[in-house]
Amino acid sequence: MSAAIETVDLVKTFGHTKALDGLSLTVKEGEVHGFLGPNGAGKTTTLRCLLGLLRADSGSATVLGRDTWRDAVELHRHLAYVPGDVSLWPNLTGGEVIDLLGRLRGGLNGQRRAELIEIFDLDPTKKSRAYSKGNKQKVALIAALASDVELLLLDEPTAGLDPLMESMFRTLILEWRGEGRSVLLSSHILSEAEALSDRLSIIREGRIVETGTLEQMRHLRRTSVTAHLRATPVGIDALTGVHEVVVEGTHLTCQVDAEALDGLLPLLSTFGIEAIVTQPPSLEQLFLQHYGQAST
Amino acid sequence: MNRFAGTLTLTRFALRRDRVLLPVWIVIFPLLTVSSASATVALYPDEASRIIAASAINDVPVAIAMYGRIWDPTSLGALSLLKLAAMGGVMIGILAIMLVTRHARAEEEKGRTELIGSAVVGRWAGLSAAVIVTCTAMVAIGALSAVGLTAVGLPAAGSWAFGLAWATTGMAFAAIAAITNQLTVSARAANAMAMIILAVAYLLRAVGDISSDESSPSVLSWFSPIGWGQQVRPYAGDRFAVLFLPLVFTAVALWAAFLLESRRDLGGGLLPDRAGRGTAAPSLASPLALAWRLQYPMLVGWLAAYVILSGIVGSIVNDLSGMLDTPEARRMVAALGGTDVMLDAFTAMEFAMIAFVTAAYGIVAARRLATEESDGHAEPVLATSVSRTSYLVSHLLVALVGTALLALAQGASFGLATAAQTGSMDRVGATVAASLSYLPAIWLMTGLVILLFGFVPRLTFLAWVLLVGFFLVAEIGALLEWPQWVMDTSPFAHMPKLPAAEMAWTPLVVLTILSAALMAVGAWRFRQRDLDTP
Ligand SMILES: Nc1ncnc2c1ncn2[C@@H]1O[C@H](COP(=O)(O)OP(=O)(O)O)[C@@H](O)[C@H]1O
Ligand SMILES: [Mg+2]
Numbered sequence: 001m002s003a004a005i006e007t008v009d010l011v012k013t014f015g016h017t018k019a020l021d022g023l024s025l026t027v028k029e030g031e032v033h034g035f036l037g038p039n040g041a042g043k044t045t046t047l048r049c050l051l052g053l054l055r056a057d058s059g060s061a062t063v064l065g066r067d068t069w070r071d072a073v074e075l076h077r078h079l080a081y082v083p084g085d086v087s088l089w090p091n092l093t094g095g096e097v098i099d100l101l102g103r104l105r106g107g108l109n110g111q112r113r114a115e116l117i118e119i120f121d122l123d124p125t126k127k128s129r130a131y132s133k134g135n136k137q138k139v140a141l142i143a144a145l146a147s148d149v150e151l152l153l154l155d156e157p158t159a160g161l162d163p164l165m166e167s168m169f170r171t172l173i174l175e176w177r178g179e180g181r182s183v184l185l186s187s188h189i190l191s192e193a194e195a196l197s198d199r200l201s202i203i204r205e206g207r208i209v210e211t212g213t214l215e216q217m218r219h220l221r222r223t224s225v226t227a228h229l230r231a232t233p234v235g236i237d238a239l240t241g242v243h244e245v246v247v248e249g250t251h252l253t254c255q256v257d258a259e260a261l262d263g264l265l266p267l268l269s270t271f272g273i274e275a276i277v278t279q280p281p282s283l284e285q286l287f288l289q290h291y292g293q294a295s296t
Numbered sequence: 297m298n299r300f301a302g303t304l305t306l307t308r309f310a311l312r313r314d315r316v317l318l319p320v321w322i323v324i325f326p327l328l329t330v331s332s333a334s335a336t337v338a339l340y341p342d343e344a345s346r347i348i349a350a351s352a353i354n355d356v357p358v359a360i361a362m363y364g365r366i367w368d369p370t371s372l373g374a375l376s377l378l379k380l381a382a383m384g385g386v387m388i389g390i391l392a393i394m395l396v397t398r399h400a401r402a403e404e405e406k407g408r409t410e411l412i413g414s415a416v417v418g419r420w421a422g423l424s425a426a427v428i429v430t431c432t433a434m435v436a437i438g439a440l441s442a443v444g445l446t447a448v449g450l451p452a453a454g455s456w457a458f459g460l461a462w463a464t465t466g467m468a469f470a471a472i473a474a475i476t477n478q479l480t481v482s483a484r485a486a487n488a489m490a491m492i493i494l495a496v497a498y499l500l501r502a503v504g505d506i507s508s509d510e511s512s513p514s515v516l517s518w519f520s521p522i523g524w525g526q527q528v529r530p531y532a533g534d535r536f537a538v539l540f541l542p543l544v545f546t547a548v549a550l551w552a553a554f555l556l557e558s559r560r561d562l563g564g565g566l567l568p569d570r571a572g573r574g575t576a577a578p579s580l581a582s583p584l585a586l587a588w589r590l591q592y593p594m595l596v597g598w599l600a601a602y603v604i605l606s607g608i609v610g611s612i613v614n615d616l617s618g619m620l621d622t623p624e625a626r627r628m629v630a631a632l633g634g635t636d637v638m639l640d641a642f643t644a645m646e647f648a649m650i651a652f653v654t655a656a657y658g659i660v661a662a663r664r665l666a667t668e669e670s671d672g673h674a675e676p677v678l679a680t681s682v683s684r685t686s687y688l689v690s691h692l693l694v695a696l697v698g699t700a701l702l703a704l705a706q707g708a709s710f711g712l713a714t715a716a717q718t719g720s721m722d723r724v725g726a727t728v729a730a731s732l733s734y735l736p737a738i739w740l741m742t743g744l745v746i747l748l749f750g751f752v753p754r755l756t757f758l759a760w761v762l763l764v765g766f767f768l769v770a771e772i773g774a775l776l777e778w779p780q781w782v783m784d785t786s787p788f789a790h791m792p793k794l795p796a797a798e799m800a801w802t803p804l805v806v807l808t809i810l811s812a813a814l815m816a817v818g819a820w821r822f823r824q825r826d827l828d829t830p
Binding site: 048051052053054055072073074075076077081083085086087088089090091092093095096097098099100101103104105106124125126127129140 | 405481482571572573574575576580581582583586589590671672673675676677678679680681682683824825826827829830
């Protein structure tokens, strides 16, 4: 398969801030690629470089085989972008914005537009100034998803959506991929990227620090377990794959590798479980776990 | 919760935001007053010269319409501050309106009020802070002007009458803006509505003052906050009691504004937002169509104002010949070259001034590029297959065509109004040509905005600074005897002053080429640079 997006050693500085520091990212054609990183890591900057809105200091970036700066106008016919902070013209209605952006991109699928408006439950006759953050995001999403393009660039697209809409969004993205089209999905929420992505790239301080399929990244997954037991637990830290064990009376917290859960739970039940909470790690925790040393 | 809670905090916050801009305005107004007064003081050393100058104004309806009447022809102060009473009232009114909206509706529109509203801040605190900041600025401007005028040797009582008249006029317009801020949802519309009221106030007193006799204006002038300021009659009676009118008006209008504020939702306006169309018109399919869609309401408003105002001024100018019924006046006019020459001179004077207003429109329209970018509206458009050049050209075209339409409307309306009275279309061609002849200078200002936008979009406001500078050059440069090279910096100074003078093509061609060059460089640079993000 050829690459939908290919950047090599992209560098972008703003004054003294090095927003991108040699970023090399590859998104294959037909895949949903999760682009993960904490706030300020450089996700938005990367997307803006890919769109030719920013000019990289050095390095190369091609999207759909075209140079992102020189061929921007032609390239944009084939992709759709949903910015993270959607800001619409207050005097235009949602419906007008959807049509306008679609037409400027080269055309809109009218039937698809109507379906999406239905699915997202959007009132397209309202002036944009009356929309909430989530509704503005819906407008931008509908404009993007109703376009006949090969690639979607999404910058934290679910930040303002409620859980119901978020699950709609996931279904739509999977449909989209089913048609053989590609998506670059930036997010700072691990679970969201996991649910949708074929492959993931993790960005930190302007560089890609991990890239691969979910399977390949299994080692990044450590579940945090908090349990109230009837008796004081012993011998927990002896298990392999269980880390940072803290026992306070009958109260236990620890971090567990995905493979080690099988071993932990039977052991805990021998002490009598009153309550147990497991939590996937937040992205920030992940970075602390795996890259904490690298930054110091 | 106390509805005023947090007013002090918000006031401090607003003052911090305006820590540069506000002091600049507070200093500029008194400086303008004092420099123009001191220049006039030097021009008319004795009473006889003042009486001649005063009657040259009091006998000419256009001058009365534009500036008002001089109520005491012997008064040095009344003569020196004539222009700044009416025109200054308009300028201070604009400042007051912009300040209130900037801190009230604009904050709310951007959603900052919502953030603040969730902290311990009462419902009325935002509006109160905006009004307090504005009124404080008005009082500061008035007081500094009074002190400055006294310092250049004018009577203290008159100086304070002038300063307080300015301050209270500003406060009245602050209160009007406080009301329009409650009615509309967008800051732009709130400003526009208040500005229309300001224009009407100016016109009311223009018509009222023309129909005035020696001792009192017609009742119309008493319906205008700008008229109130003039009726205080600084240096010509110092009627301090008149100041109660704007003060009472301000109090009542503010009370109404706060009442309205409690009757609406946060972020909402009292005038309902109608549901719009669910799909875009088929024509809304290009950057130019978008620019037009965003900008035409403002252009239509400007065009309407231009047609009406120029029509009024045009018909007043023509009255001139009818008004000259005293033998002395006829002799004076004959000495100056006859009525036609006088008419041409007045027309040229008024067109030279309107050219600055048209240039202001061009700056506003072209600066839309910068605000669209900083509001984050340019990003989604440039992420579609729209090139940087066609994006820039879209708003630029609105500015160029808009200014041309305004110039055309002004010249035609002025000429036709004259024609309606004289029954002859002779002068229409000349007035249209005269107003169009300023376009190269106007477009140079547009070009400047584009140049700045290409390099540093945040600095496009510098075009305003230059325009104000050029305006001062034109209005008071000669009076203050500024050196010729300073006067020559203004593109407006090189325009051929039609219809009073001969047509001169060279400056027009040179300035047109120059402005095209500025636009080309700005567009070239915009293609190279990063898009700014909010
Ligand atoms: N226009 C800009 N000017 C200055 N600094 C910027 C600009 N845009 C981004 N940055 C900086 O670059 C870094 C990366 O930002 P961004 O790409 O927005 O991160 P993310 O989208 O991952 O949260 C941050 O430190 C941010 O402050
Ligand atoms: Mg971001």
